[in-house]
Amino acid sequence: MLQLHSSTFNNNIKTEYRKAISSQTQSLRETMLRQLFAKSTAKYATFSFIQFNPHREMHSRNKKAMELIAKGWSALKEVDRVIDYCELNDKRLIPLLRAAKENFELALEADNSNTHARYWLSKLHLKYHVPGACKAVGAALLVEAADMGDKDAQYELGCRLRVENDYVQSDQQAFYYLEKAVDQLHPGALYLLGAVYLTGDCVKKDISSALWCFHRASEKGHAGAAIAYGSLLLRGAQVPECLTKFSSKRGSAAKRTKKNVDHPAGNPVEMAKEQFRIAATAGCDLGLKWLQRLEEVERLLSESNSTDGVPQSNMAVL
Template identity: 55%
Template structure:
């Protein structure tokens, strides 16, 4: 009995030590993966800076592309569950002239990242499916991933849904829901959404003030919007011209020409009203 009572706390201590060792190991792998991703991303940034002034397959870009590919692959070796490394590696295979690139490998990596919950991968997969050969099955899959991205408030996905409601494309035309989508995308830095949101504010539209969580359906016409509509609890008027100007200024600061046109138009209107 005495020995049994002594061994019990020793076993508990050994279990705790093992737990902390595992946690330290996970933290170390995550940190190392982030370092590799950072190096790969820096190489891609340099490629994107140079590529407008040269050919996509220019030999000067090859060392940078190889470096990016190698670092993203190393990140996955260190942490195979890292969806960001998987997404960037997919982009390299699909969008860049990197040596050894393979469209099938890129598509597989993109699907994996999307299924693992990466919102950016879900949106990109939606785009890939919608721009590919059209079919009902692909349309269903595309909308499924769009809804998944919307659930996570991915800005590009929100902008697409807002545009759909703005024009009544595959969903019911609803300017208030469009404004909500543009508003949320604007909060995440989407320049196009800022212009669209500012235009709707200028027209005095309303946006839902609160909603519940969204849920995707996988149907050809997205039901994410209907989930928003069913969970509305309050609507607030947003017809202030100052709010519209603020949105256009956000886009203008990002260098968007259309935002400058809107700002000039609003300032001219204010001057005309002051003269009257």
């Protein structure tokens, strides 16, 4: 009887021990699960923040839109390459025009704030015989792109507003958008604004402002501005002080010394030559003709000086 009682007691002890071990194991398991859950939750939260970061999402949309714009632009350039050798409504151009239109529309859907997509889509509606083209839609897109700050759209809209129409104060509106494009140093807008200041059309005539505009456009490789700038220099126009100060501050002292030796600031012929070289580099035949004319005048002057021994002014011969 005593032995039976002893075995029962031992069994009870073993049972209690197993229960204690089981409860400790369960508690440890729950602790480990909590820690794993907390770590996984933190990782998921970090991943979710990265995935739904608004700046990252905006960059992704903009990148997709630019890829679509590049595809549409390539199709449109192919149209420009062959459009001079066929009819405007040639059926062979329709697939390219339709592809360009679809890509620009998809780019605008991907990123509604993209001004380049608006500008190119407006140009497609206004200039090309694309299926479904609408002048009113093109004009609305062009105005939206210009108001959103696209410099190409501002220049295009300024040029279109300068055409005679029935709208009131169209010249003032054109001048407003041209100035906006000039603020962003658009070369075409700089050249056109320089012509406006040179002729005094709808603004007060200002040769210094015209020279400044031509100079900045010429720096960006605009051939027409370089020709206009060089021609004004040959006619004796004085370079504005702001341009001489600006050029004197650029580059190192050694470069400035070398530049002053090669192209003296007081020699308008050398300065005009530099502008005509810019135009020739841009592919303008008129720049080459001006350079040839200046070389011929210099040759005639050198021959005349060697014969008569009397120096003459280059400006007088030109």
